[in-house]
Amino acid sequence: MAHLSLSQVGITFHRGGKSSEVLRDVNLDIAKGEFVSIIGHSGCGKSTVLNIVAGLLKASTGGVLLDGKEVNAPGPDRAVVFQNHSLLPWLTVRENVGLAVDKVLKGKKSRAERSQWIEHNLALVNMMHAADKRPNEISGGMKQRVGIARALAMEPTVLLMDEPFGALDALTRAHLQDQTMEIQQRLKNTVIMITHDVDEAVLLSDRIVMMTNGPSATIGEILPVPLARPRRRLDLVEDATYVHARAAVLEFLYARHAKPALAA
Amino acid sequence: MATGATLTAARERTAAKARAPFITLAGLRGVAARVLPPLIVLAGFLLLWEVLCSSPTAGLPPPSRVVSEAWDIIIDPFYDNGGTDKGLFWHIAASLKRVALGFSLAVVAGVMLGTLVGQSDWAMRGLDPIFQILRTIPPLAWLPLSLAAFRDGQPSAIFVIFITSIWPIIINTAVGIRNIPQDYRNVAAVIRLNPIEFFVKIMLPSAAPYIFTGLRIGVGLSWLAIVAAEMLIGGVGIGFFIWDAWNSSHISEIIVALVYVGLIGFVLDRLVAGLGVLVTRGTSAA
Numbered sequence: 001m002a003h004l005s006l007s008q009v010g011i012t013f014h015r016g017g018k019s020s021e022v023l024r025d026v027n028l029d030i031a032k033g034e035f036v037s038i039i040g041h042s043g044c045g046k047s048t049v050l051n052i053v054a055g056l057l058k059a060s061t062g063g064v065l066l067d068g069k070e071v072n073a074p075g076p077d078r079a080v081v082f083q084n085h086s087l088l089p090w091l092t093v094r095e096n097v098g099l100a101v102d103k104v105l106k107g108k109k110s111r112a113e114r115s116q117w118i119e120h121n122l123a124l125v126n127m128m129h130a131a132d133k134r135p136n137e138i139s140g141g142m143k144q145r146v147g148i149a150r151a152l153a154m155e156p157t158v159l160l161m162d163e164p165f166g167a168l169d170a171l172t173r174a175h176l177q178d179q180t181m182e183i184q185q186r187l188k189n190t191v192i193m194i195t196h197d198v199d200e201a202v203l204l205s206d207r208i209v210m211m212t213n214g215p216s217a218t219i220g221e222i223l224p225v226p227l228a229r230p231r232r233r234l235d236l237v238e239d240a241t242y243v244h245a246r247a248a249v250l251e252f253l254y255a256r257h258a259k260p261a262l263a264a
Numbered sequence: 265m266a267t268g269a270t271l272t273a274a275r276e277r278t279a280a281k282a283r284a285p286f287i288t289l290a291g292l293r294g295v296a297a298r299v300l301p302p303l304i305v306l307a308g309f310l311l312l313w314e315v316l317c318s319s320p321t322a323g324l325p326p327p328s329r330v331v332s333e334a335w336d337i338i339i340d341p342f343y344d345n346g347g348t349d350k351g352l353f354w355h356i357a358a359s360l361k362r363v364a365l366g367f368s369l370a371v372v373a374g375v376m377l378g379t380l381v382g383q384s385d386w387a388m389r390g391l392d393p394i395f396q397i398l399r400t401i402p403p404l405a406w407l408p409l410s411l412a413a414f415r416d417g418q419p420s421a422i423f424v425i426f427i428t429s430i431w432p433i434i435i436n437t438a439v440g441i442r443n444i445p446q447d448y449r450n451v452a453a454v455i456r457l458n459p460i461e462f463f464v465k466i467m468l469p470s471a472a473p474y475i476f477t478g479l480r481i482g483v484g485l486s487w488l489a490i491v492a493a494e495m496l497i498g499g500v501g502i503g504f505f506i507w508d509a510w511n512s513s514h515i516s517e518i519i520v521a522l523v524y525v526g527l528i529g530f531v532l533d534r535l536v537a538g539l540g541v542l543v544t545r546g547t548s549a550a
Contacts, residue, residue: 056450074453086447090469090544099465103455154455 002029008062024216033188037201040211041259046194054080076104079156083163085143087135094131097150104154121153141172161193202245210252333516358500359490366425367486374430378437399431403489417497428489429482440474476540483536487529
């Protein structure tokens with residue numbers, strides 16, 4: 001049985017008598033420790049898939065099973081790294097991670113252990129130097145690193161990342177991608193990442209889930225990326241497997257499932 | 265090595281000497297630029313007043329006569345001859361006590377009701393129209409009703425303060441709660457904060473800038489209301505003091521009391537505003 005499985009997941013939003021089907025028949029099985037990216041044009045409902053797995057949205061049809069148990073509410077076993085970091089601006093970096101750790105690991109770890117665990121996770125993303133700063137005093141890349149530390153500190157079964165590097169400049173993004181790969185390699189987390197960046201998807205993922213365009217979007221194709229880890233972006237630039245995977249995703253997105261507005 | 269250190273030190277000393285007077289001068293200039301205009305305007309205003317009211321037939325005393333007539337209450341605000349014959353300090357303290365009590369009750373009830381209205385659509389639809397009507401009732405219109413209910417001046421005055429200052433607190437808190445970003449709610453959902461933790465750790469800090477706007481309006485309104493309410497209920501209090509002075513035709517004492525009322529109102533406003541800045545340091549910059 002799969003670690004995490006989505007079966008026949010669909011969602012329809014109702015607003016003022018009108019209803020629009022955003023997702024239909026999404027089926028996906030994810031193994032433990034696997035890194036899966038979901039890619040698609042904006043508005044195709046890829047973030048909606050993530051929110052359903054997170055429990056922040058309820059599927060209209062079908063359901064999600066995590067280790068055989070149905071997902072029907074948000075929880076720390078499916079920690080989310082939000083697109084816009086979502087740090088609480090009135091708390092320092094340490095307090096932001098601490099809020100999650102103290103709530104989630106209460107009873108599992110003593111106060112001293114929790115405080116050590118907060119430091120450990122900040123160190124994991126190299127943020128110890130700014131632990132006492134507030135979010136508005138640090139850069140966008142640093143905020144996202146704190147968001148990752150907060151999510152990892154919850155010891156999630158599945159880590160959900162919603163376009164985690166979308167708002168960052170190219171250099172910071174590359175740096176954080178490398179860091180994410182390295183951490184995932186070390187902790188063997190199961191990760192679902194939403195992205196619209198083809199290179200990011202190919203570089204980080206074991207499998208790339210490509211979504212068709214909405215309305216009624218669904219999974220168009222799943223592409224395995226059989227590249228050995230650890231992966232180094234420089235080595236991969238001319239790697240045949242990498243180039244081939246990249247071409248396949250591009251072909252899916254821009255030839256077969258080009259966004260109607262863009263194609264016109 | 266030693267010479268180098270001495271040289272550096274000497275250079276620093278010279279630089280400091282050269283810099284120090286310049287900074288002081290600029291600082292002085294800055295202070296003067298802010299302090300002088302209000303002082304000049306105040307002096308001009310007092311002069312105008314003096315001129316306008318200097319004729320013996322004038323209805324109001326000029327500032328010079330205000331000071332000479334009311335000199336004993338100006339220099340000794342702490343006397344206490346028993347009953348309501350007390351110095352200004354005691355009257356103001358009594359008024360502030362009523363405001364503190366009524367306003368504190370309004371803060372607690374206002375933030376709770378505001379949270380309810382901000383959080384629940386049903387409560388919003390049910391309560392908002394009622395609030396919108398009740399909040400337009402002038403503070404003093406509540407006084408007879410509260411006298412009838414409490415049968416005593418003291419709790420009635422506190423109730424008037426409460427009912428006057430609660431509306432801006434409720435309305436601003438509700439807006440603040442409605443404006444909590446969905447992101448913060450998602451974070452709270454993922455780490456499974458319970459409702460009380462959510463209220464304390466997410467709602468209050470996130471809505472704090474709005475809440476403090478409400479508090480600032482509320483404290484201003486309650487200071488407005490207390491003076492009027494005390495004129496009617498009597499007893500010790502700055503409102504009664506003014507009314508009593510009018511009944512004994514001590515116009516100069518009224519003017520001195522008004523200066524105090526204005527200054528205290530200003531201080532109250534600044535206190536709440538300052539507290540707001542302190543508490544919302546992180547939030548408002550988000």
